[in-house]
Amino acid sequence: MSDAYSGPVTGHVPVLRLGDVLLVTLQGDLHDSTAQQLQQDLAETVSRTGVRGVLIDISGVEIVDSFLGRVLAEIAAQAKLLAARTVVAGMRPAVAITLVELGLTLPGLGTALSTEAGMELLSQQAPSRPGGPRQESP
Amino acid sequence: MHTAAGVEACLPIRSDMDLVWVRQHVRQAAARLGFGLVDQTKLVTAASELARNTLVHGGGGQMAAQHVSSRGSQGLRLAFSDEGPGIADLELALSDGYTSGGGLGMGLSGARRLVHDFEIDSAPGSGTTVRVTCWVVRPPRPREGV
Numbered sequence: 001m002s003d004a005y006s007g008p009v010t011g012h013v014p015v016l017r018l019g020d021v022l023l024v025t026l027q028g029d030l031h032d033s034t035a036q037q038l039q040q041d042l043a044e045t046v047s048r049t050g051v052r053g054v055l056i057d058i059s060g061v062e063i064v065d066s067f068l069g070r071v072l073a074e075i076a077a078q079a080k081l082l083a084a085r086t087v088v089a090g091m092r093p094a095v096a097i098t099l100v101e102l103g104l105t106l107p108g109l110g111t112a113l114s115t116e117a118g119m120e121l122l123s124q125q126a127p128s129r130p131g132g133p134r135q136e137s138p
Numbered sequence: 139m140h141t142a143a144g145v146e147a148c149l150p151i152r153s154d155m156d157l158v159w160v161r162q163h164v165r166q167a168a169a170r171l172g173f174g175l176v177d178q179t180k181l182v183t184a185a186s187e188l189a190r191n192t193l194v195h196g197g198g199g200q201m202a203a204q205h206v207s208s209r210g211s212q213g214l215r216l217a218f219s220d221e222g223p224g225i226a227d228l229e230l231a232l233s234d235g236y237t238s239g240g241g242l243g244m245g246l247s248g249a250r251r252l253v254h255d256f257e258i259d260s261a262p263g264s265g266t267t268v269r270v271t272c273w274v275v276r277p278p279r280p281r282e283g284v
């Protein structure tokens with residue numbers, strides 16, 4: 001097993017736009033303030049771009065503690081208020097085991113095993129296409 | 139053969155940058171002592187919770203890491219101490235979901251579940267010290283190497 005050195009991550013985490021989805025890749029050890037900054041950046045970007053989904057790839061994250069867990073849950077809650085769904089993809093098995101033991105099950109967070117699966121989930125569940133809400137007609 | 143060199147340390151906990159160093163040290167120390175990936179993850183997560191409490195509730199302090207061994211088992215002991223306000227009601231502080239601030243209240247109770255031994259020493263006005271120990275439990279496994 002190769003465990004590359006992952007240094008502390010400070011400042012801004014890049015947010016990529018892929019069509020109707022914002023993609024964020026978290027890697028290494030996140031500074032508390034970086035996680036909070038990301039939360040703020042995502043709210044602004046979702047609101048500005050009107051995307052329908054936020055996909056957070058955490059396959060490179062070695063631990064999720066209650067702080068990061070809370071940030072992820074709050075990202076999902078605020079995205080929901082801005083009409084976007086959030087999916088966290090690629091959680092490592094050791095992280096999942098630890099989170100459950102810690103007592104954090106993160107209800108309200110959509111999950112997927114990989115970013116590809118997460119993308120698929122988000123595209124399936126987009127309730128309406130650009131052009132406004134679909135009207136049910138008899 | 140696992141080595142205990144580089145395990146012992148005393149690290150300051152004064153800023154959220156220090157939390158990163160604490161996690162990194164615990165990860166490296168646990169790996170050196172031969173902890174498996176899941177146990178490393180549990181230990182680092184517990185350390186992160188306790189160090190953040192030292193910072194946020196205790197006003198800062200330090201973590202001391204120590205290699206311990208008992209009857210052939212290797213372990214890692216971590217002590218988080220501060221000279222903050224202390225905890226008046228330990229039982230309450232240790233219950234799931236109790237927070238005096240805006241947290242989830244899962245840090246202390248959750249960290250206790252993630253380690254093998256958990257001890258807390260605190261009184262109002264005299265600071266808080268939390269000591270945790272994890273032991274390397276080696277399940278039988280195939281020989282490593284190709």
Ligand SMILES: Nc1ncnc2c1ncn2[C@@H]1O[C@H](COP(=O)(O)OP(=O)(O)OP(=O)(O)O)[C@@H](O)[C@H]1O
Pocket residue numbers: 066067187191192195196220222223224225231232236237238239240241242243244245246247266
């Ligand atoms: N080192 C400390 N000094 C003083 N009080 C503490 C200390 N550690 C914990 N506490 C008290 O115990 C309570 C519970 O701690 P716990 O870590 O479980 O929750 P929290 O820190 O409030 O929230 P979070 O879920 O984000 O960790 C805290 O709200 C605080 O009142």
Ligand SMILES: [Mg+2]
Pocket residue numbers: 187190191241244245246
């Ligand atoms: Mg806490």
